[in-house]
Amino acid sequence: MRMAAQPSELRSETYVKPKSIFPRRWYAHLILLIAVVIIGFPLFYAILVATQTNMEVIRYQFFPGTGLRENWNFMINQLGLGRFMLNSLFISVTVAIGKVLFSLLAGLGLVYFRYPGKWLIFGFIILTLMTPTDVLAIALFRLVNAFHWADTYAALTVPFFASATSVFLFRQHFKSIPPELSEAAQLDGANPFQFLFKVLIPLSWSTIGAIVVIMFLDTWNQYLWPLLIIRSQEQQVVQVGIAKALVEIQNDQAYGPLMMGAVLASLPPLIVFLLLQKQFMKGFALTRDK
Amino acid sequence: MFIISPWLLTAFVVFAASAFLGFAFRWQGQVRYWALAAGGLSGLLGTQLAMWPLAYCTFELERMWLDRFLGCLIVLVCTAFFLWISHWVISRLSVGEGLLPKAETYAGVFRSPLAPLLTALCLLPTLIILSIFHYYPLFQTFRLGTRLVRLGAPKTKFVCLDNYTSLFLDPNYWYSLGLTFVIALGVVTVAMSLGLLIAQMVNLPLRGANIYRALLIWPVAISPVVAGVLFQLLLNPVTGVVNHLLENSLGVRIPWLGHAGFATLSIVLTAAWNQMGFNILFFIAGLKNISPELLEAASIDGANAFQGFFRITLPLLSPFTFFLIVTNTIYAFFQTFGVIDILTRGGPVNATVSAMYRVYVVGVLGKDLGKAGAQSLVLLLIVVGITILQFRGSQERVSYGV
Numbered sequence: 147m148r149m150a151a152q153p154s155e156l157r158s159e160t161y162v163k164p165k166s167i168f169p170r171r172w173y174a175h176l177i178l179l180i181a182v183v184i185i186g187f188p189l190f191y192a193i194l195v196a197t198q199t200n201m202e203v204i205r206y207q208f209f210p211g212t213g214l215r216e217n218w219n220f221m222i223n224q225l226g227l228g229r230f231m232l233n234s235l236f237i238s239v240t241v242a243i244g245k246v247l248f249s250l251l252a253g254l255g256l257v258y259f260r261y262p263g264k265w266l267i268f269g270f271i272i273l274t275l276m277t278p279t280d281v282l283a284i285a286l287f288r289l290v291n292a293f294h295w296a297d298t299y300a301a302l303t304v305p306f307f308a309s310a311t312s313v314f315l316f317r318q319h320f321k322s323i324p325p326e327l328s329e330a331a332q333l334d335g336a337n338p339f340q341f342l343f344k345v346l347i348p349l350s351w352s353t354i355g356a357i358v359v360i361m362f363l364d365t366w367n368q369y370l371w372p373l374l375i376i377r378s379q380e381q382q383v384v385q386v387g388i389a390k391a392l393v394e395i396q397n398d399q400a401y402g403p404l405m406m407g408a409v410l411a412s413l414p415p416l417i418v419f420l421l422l423q424k425q426f427m428k429g430f431a432l433t434r435d436k
Numbered sequence: 437m438f439i440i441s442p443w444l445l446t447a448f449v450v451f452a453a454s455a456f457l458g459f460a461f462r463w464q465g466q467v468r469y470w471a472l473a474a475g476g477l478s479g480l481l482g483t484q485l486a487m488w489p490l491a492y493c494t495f496e497l498e499r500m501w502l503d504r505f506l507g508c509l510i511v512l513v514c515t516a517f518f519l520w521i522s523h524w525v526i527s528r529l530s531v532g533e534g535l536l537p538k539a540e541t542y543a544g545v546f547r548s549p550l551a552p553l554l555t556a557l558c559l560l561p562t563l564i565i566l567s568i569f570h571y572y573p574l575f576q577t578f579r580l581g582t583r584l585v586r587l588g589a590p591k592t593k594f595v596c597l598d599n600y601t602s603l604f605l606d607p608n609y610w611y612s613l614g615l616t617f618v619i620a621l622g623v624v625t626v627a628m629s630l631g632l633l634i635a636q637m638v639n640l641p642l643r644g645a646n647i648y649r650a651l652l653i654w655p656v657a658i659s660p661v662v663a664g665v666l667f668q669l670l671l672n673p674v675t676g677v678v679n680h681l682l683e684n685s686l687g688v689r690i691p692w693l694g695h696a697g698f699a700t701l702s703i704v705l706t707a708a709w710n711q712m713g714f715n716i717l718f719f720i721a722g723l724k725n726i727s728p729e730l731l732e733a734a735s736i737d738g739a740n741a742f743q744g745f746f747r748i749t750l751p752l753l754s755p756f757t758f759f760l761i762v763t764n765t766i767y768a769f770f771q772t773f774g775v776i777d778i779l780t781r782g783g784p785v786n787a788t789v790s791a792m793y794r795v796y797v798v799g800v801l802g803k804d805l806g807k808a809g810a811q812s813l814v815l816l817l818i819v820v821g822i823t824i825l826q827f828r829g830s831q832e833r834v835s836y837g838v
Contacts, residue, residue, distance in 0.1 A: 171640065171642060174637040174640050174642055175642065177633070177634070177637050178634065178637050178638065178642075178648045178652070181630075181634050181637075181652060182648065182651045182652060185651075185652055185655060185709065185712070186651065187670075188663075188666040188667060188669075188670055188709065189655075189658075189666060191666075191669065191670065191677060192665075192666050192669060195669060203675070204675065206677055206680050248561045248562050248565070249562065251557075251558040251559070251561060251562070252558060252559055252561070252562040254558050255554075255555050255557075255558030255559040256559070257544075258544060258545055258546050259545055259546060259551055259554065259555040259558070260545045260547075260551075261551075261552065261555055267559060267563070270563070270566070271562060271563075271566060274566055274570050274571075275823075276819065276820050276823050277570065277574060277816060277819070277820075278766060278769075278770050278819060280770040280773070280792060281577070281770075281812045281813075281815050281816045281819065282570065282573040282574060282577060282812070283795075283812070284577065284580065284795065284799050284805055284808045284809050284812050285572075285573035285574070285576035285577045285580060285809065285812070286569065286573045287805075288576065288580075288585075288805065289568075289569070289572065289573055289576065304565070304569070305565070305568075305569035306569075307561070307565050308561070308562040308563075308565035308566045308569070308570070310566075313562060324544075325543035325544030326543075326544070327544065328544035328545075328546065329543065329544055332546060332547070337546075337548075337554075338546050338554055338558075339554075341546075363656075363657055366659065367658075367659030367660065367661070367774075369659065369660065369661050369773065369774040369777070370773050370774070370792075370796065374800060385659055385661045385662075385774070388661055388662060388665060389661055389777065389778060392665060392668070392778060399674075399675055401669055401675070404665060404669075405665070405666075405669060407665075408662045408665045408666060411659070411662055412657070412658050412659075412662050415657040415658070415659070416654060416657045416658075418657070419654065419656065419657035420650065420654070420657075423650070427717070427721070
């Protein structure tokens with residue numbers, strides 16, 4: 147490889163039109179279209195099957211069928227998917243709000259106060275990043291049972307109110323906010339909580355949005371923990387409901403209702419994700435501007 | 437059969453640790469008696485903290501060699517940990533630095549007589565939840581591993597390290613661990629290479645790049661369970677549409693879920709489909725950080741597209757790549773539980789029982805929480821190891837900031 151271009155070469159090559167080092171663009175469109183089709187196919191086909199009767203599914207027809215109402219009835223009325231979805235919605239929203247509130251407070255405590263041993267407290271919080279909850283599930287199961295929290299919403303929400311990820315994101319974000327703001331707030335006689343609600347939160351919407359997305363998805367998609375701790379139908383969440391539906395339909399291979407359930411269970415997280423996509427990218431500094 | 441007396445072991449470790457630390461600080465010219473003392477203390481703490489909760493059971497006469505080996509290993513690791521702390525403390529003190537990092541001088545801190553109270557109010561909710569629902573279960577996982585605990589039975593019995601030794605001697609467990617690494621390798625390779633390719637394409641100044649991006653990343657929002665259900669519809673050996681299409685075009689049917697190799701492949705494909713959007717997002721972010729002038733300059737210097745990619749893009753992406761390798765590995769370790777439970781239930785004949793799935797099979801279905809706890813601890817150690825590797829790797833390989 148040549149180290150540097152001669153000035154004359156530079157002039158002759160750069161000023162005409164810089165040659166792209168990537169393949170031609172039509173190639174990119176082709177690859178992307180193929181990727182979109184392959185990635186989209188499983189959900190597309192599931193949506194089709196969700197409208198079909200058993201007979202239509204076996205005929206592999208690639209257009210909507212006539213079983214929509216029947217499949218809906220089976221999942222919602224017979225299996226009670228509506229209840230599961232409401233449960234999931236409730237715990238996901240609760241966990242997302244709880245995490246944002248707890249982590250906003252912790253971020254405030256870690257940035258806007260002075261005390262010895264702060265690094266120790268930060269380390270105590272951040273170390274939990276290394277231990278996924280799945281590893282603790284067995285011990286947590288015993289603990290939550292000892293609290294007599296089995297089959298309650300508390301078991302699905304309270305253990306998840308604290309989060310190292312969101313504390314970390316809020317701390318980073320608060321540190322990037324100019325300290326003059328809090329000094330001005332103090333001069334005006336505001337207390338830390340007024341400062342939090344009047345100044346910090348309005349400045350943190352993208353971080354809050356990112357945390358809401360990630361925590362909502364995490365909680366909605368949780369499977370192992372509710373499978374362990376929830377036995378009653380009343381409090382069951384949608385993921386376990388779908389898994390149960392799979393067992394129910396195993397004998398007659400009724401994929402229509404199952405796909406109806408899968409599509410319905412995917413709608414809330416997809417909507418939240420697509421609505422808050424921009425905040426998600428901003429909050430994780432994925433669209434970093436320099 | 438040789439016998440290790442706890443007291444002899446302690447004395448030996450104390451002596452060795454003391455000599456080690458004394459030797460480490462010998463370069464300072466004279467014998468440092470406090471280095472010797474600190475080394476001895478580390479050895480004492482290392483043996484006592486490791487062995488006292490176990491009551492030195494690994495060195496009892498009737499134990500087998502594996503128990504003794506594990507016992508020695510625990511003592512060694514624990515002592516090394518305390519030696520590392522002592523070394524750090526002595527190094528800092530001998531240079532004349534304080535032990536604690538200086539309090540950050542942040543201009544905007546709140547000053548008021550109530551500040552300590554307010555601080556506690558801010559931090560306690562998080563600290564309490566983490567202590568009860570994170571650190572205590574962590575400690576309990578350690579403890580469960582040394583006990584015989586049946587699901588639903590209130591009484592437990594101390595069994596030394598039997599839960600761990602039985603894991604070591606169980607070929608099925610080694611199979612599960614190996615399978616987990618194979619799945620992780622598959623997910624990392626497939627989801628990251630395709631993710632990078634797609635991210636490269638989306639990053640080009642294309643018409644409709646935003647639409648492409650949205651249409652490519654949405655599977656991130658889909659749960660592993662639903663992903664499993666969608667792929668069950670596609671891959672079911674009898675009614676699956678993939679086999680239907682394959683038979684019509686090529687005349688073959690593939691036992692996607694009924695054959696150990698194909699079932700593993702199905703799990704990898706499903707997981708990669710589920711995880712790839714995440715990689716695309718982060719790779720796009722990484723690519724946006726690379727200034728186009730660099731690639732242009734390379735192309736002027738006569739580099740072709742491949743040289744530009746391998747010599748400029750890939751090295752500059754390395755922090756993102758490291759992060760994604762760890763995230764994908766952790767996904768493959770834990771989130772694939774849902775995929776496996778839906779697609780294969782560990783079958784055919786336990787061929788797709790991953791390490792996490794085995795925790796569920798042993799702990800919940802088999803009602804043996806002690807063994808499940810021991811397995812959880814093994815997984816935990818692996819994850820902590822991977823995270824530390826990533827941390828070190830990303831520190832050493834930080835790309836030159838452009």
